[in-house]
Amino acid sequence: MLDLALAYSNARREENLAALSEFLRIPSVSTLPEHAPDMQRAAQWMAAAMRAAGLTGIEIVPTAGHPLVYGEWLEAGPDAPTLLAYGHYDVQPVDPIDEWRTPPFEPTVSGENLFARGSSDDKGQAFLVLAAAAAYLQTSGRLPINFKFMVEGEEEISSPSIPAYIAEWQERLACDAVLICDSGMLDPQTPLIVYGTRGLTYMEVIVRGPAVDLHSGTFGGAVDNPFNVLTRLLAQLQDGETRQIRIPGFYDRVQALDDEEHTLLAQIPLGDQVIQHLTGVRAAAGEAGYTSVERASTRPTLDIHGVPGGFTAPGKKTVIPARAAAKVSMRLVPNQDPQEIAELFSRYLHSLAPTTVTVEVNTLGLAKPSMVDFRDPAIQAAAQAFQRGFGAQPLYMRMGGTLPIVTDFQDSLGVPVVMMGFGLPDDNLHAPNEKFHLPNFYRGIDTVIHYFSLLGAA
Amino acid sequence: MLDLALAYSNARREENLAALSEFLRIPSVSTLPEHAPDMQRAAQWMAAAMRAAGLTGIEIVPTAGHPLVYGEWLEAGPDAPTLLAYGHYDVQPVDPIDEWRTPPFEPTVSGENLFARGSSDDKGQAFLVLAAAAAYLQTSGRLPINFKFMVEGEEEISSPSIPAYIAEWQERLACDAVLICDSGMLDPQTPLIVYGTRGLTYMEVIVRGPAVDLHSGTFGGAVDNPFNVLTRLLAQLQDGETRQIRIPGFYDRVQALDDEEHTLLAQIPLGDQVIQHLTGVRAAAGEAGYTSVERASTRPTLDIHGVPGGFTAPGKKTVIPARAAAKVSMRLVPNQDPQEIAELFSRYLHSLAPTTVTVEVNTLGLAKPSMVDFRDPAIQAAAQAFQRGFGAQPLYMRMGGTLPIVTDFQDSLGVPVVMMGFGLPDDNLHAPNEKFHLPNFYRGIDTVIHYFSLLGAA
16 A cells, blocks of 8 residues: 555656646735635635545635645554644745746746745645545545545734644544644754754833923933833833843743753754854854753744834934834743743733833733644654655754644644745745745655554554 | 113004014025025015124124124223124924914914914014113113124024035124024023023934845745844944944943032922823833933933835735834944944944945934033123022023034134023914914013123123
8 A cells, every 4th residue: 555655656757846836826925905705716726636645625715814724544443543733825926026037926947946936835835745645545446544634724924824724623633643744854864853843922111201302412311212211111121141031930830851852952963153144143053051952942032023113213302212122022932831930020020110110011922832742642652653654764843933724723723733844044925036945845645644654553 | 871772662562563563474484495585585574683783893694504694892991802693584384374373474462472383483583682682782882892683584494504604704793692582481480591502413314225125925034134134233323122222332421410400400390200291101211210300311312213115004014124224223322433333333233234234324414412501701791690580590491402503613713602582382383373472572682681790791
């Protein structure tokens, strides 16, 4: 059954590339209202592809935004494990369009790469999961596991609709593991398994002083300037030497790395030199006592994104602004609670504020961190699948960014989430000239075929 | 001679109001290129008014910008003192025009006030000096002093042209004192003599980190965020408790208040409660050990005006900006040197900056502080003139703002500058509904007549 599936997938490379290219021609940009009809077309295309692959129970589910597409194959029997795969058919906008070397919605093969918006993120990766299922169903008429596939159209706009469905459809989505193919490898020879994501608490701070903007000649020195106060408050959020966050209680729930995880992460080739090379900073810097890869993935952070208000035009104006504001976010790690961190942040700033000003602290966004036990059999099976598909053991890493859907799945379904991705660091996600490395596309299909087989044999 | 002049001025109130209104109808907004012809008209109007008053040697002097107008009357003889008066015929823009209750360039009398742009700042005050000279020349054919009058058209755009003329015309402008009528009284019963102005050092700080904006999920924690660094740098400029400026050497040249000046300033009714009322702050605040009036006029300050860069739109974006900037100015007092302060500021920030970023510090503007000895006979004569014109002794105060021309006059001509103004705090300078209190206009003419007389008798 496995051999037939692998042989089928090997024989169907051109057909799979052609089908993916057809999918990529639909400009399903979720954030732009004028593409609403394309969102419908992309959802219908995915439903048809599910049907062609041999899935059943296919449904296009209308949401308040763009539709969800769902399909399944549940005939492996009650003893076989059930895998729920997740992907998304929406893509990022294409601006700046002038920087594309080929039209973003005319998929173009150049060398080993397929260039198109969505090729890697995530149409290519969603399609390869389906191609793996098809390889089984079209050869043996069955899969070694029960399979559920949910593809959404709002991932690039923060998935506003899907959490409610995940919560509501606990029975329909019940499974033993969730597979997400929407991440990347370190290089074409080095697969990566992501076993955690950081959470986020995004805050806004507003400091109000005088009722109106004042002339700094007339009143300078006699009233507190909201920008002077705000910068003093912000400076107390993080220690300048250790880069530790100084909000009382901030680290209380942070889960320490154990030796095994420490060793795992030491294998990731993302040292200070690499950080410096990738970002162009004069020198990497971060929390004392941690390596770059730990700082960027397993440790919480605090970043000031902007300080709106006041005078920002060219030239000079001697104003004491009536108000100053700041946008600040914190990346969180297990087991920090975003809401609690928002409260600690707010309490700390209020405790520091002088009585000469009014301080307002608003929460703009909250997302939970996630963590999967990398020793879980569903993850270890993924590692074996990578070994078979790419001939290499994967490295393990937590992701520095935020993927709230991971927590949504974990919390609602109580199962591990397997993040097994086939993108590459130079795939230009969210940027011009997005591409998918075609050897990764074909090996990705084989890897998922192996994954189904390994899960089914367990 | 004095009595004749006072009687003339008293009899000519309507004519003086009519003449000023004619002057105010010319929309001489120096900053707006479309008003260039109005600038010419206003200069010609002033030259004609000088001629009608009886001045001689009248000249409209073209500059790189708007013309200077000069006139004189020098027949009081070599033993009589010479006074150089300065004023400006240009005005501020009128935005927001919707907030004017009467058209800004249709002078309107309402109650005791004349509403029009420039009525107080400075056409009304420049004109009243000329009206005082006319009162003598049209009655006795002579003045008790030698008199020079220079009126510029670029004061509201920072006087780019006039310093060069002041420096070049040392002989032509030679005098025993300079009179500037471009300031105000505390209230209609309380005249004020300004005997000092603060200087200014206006800086820009730019912190550069990564080569391009980074995603805070991917790199947050592993690189220094330029905004985190910048706010730490800015917070170290001023002590949060004492509000003292922490730049090493900053206070080294600051001249301390002597007991006499301390006593003088204690009479100014500008305490914390007044500051609070005027500005709407929750509580006044400033450098420990000083009163509000001292903080706002005799002590140096540091104000952050804005922090350009980064993400400032509504909503949230998790960016580590490639650069962060700040606009910071310091008001300076005698004997601080603006250029030296710029260097101390720059050196201090560079000494604080971590090696992970590049810090660039630029000087955007420099202006010297000024101070006149309030015991100088030319100032004491002004006090006596106020007593005669308003029936009240003036208070003495230094101005918190910057008037670079004061230093230009002092440095080039080596004489005291007498700042004797007739505006009121609610005259709406630079704002809609600018007005001039007509009793102050008429008493102002009389006060200047007395001033000429007192100087001539000395």
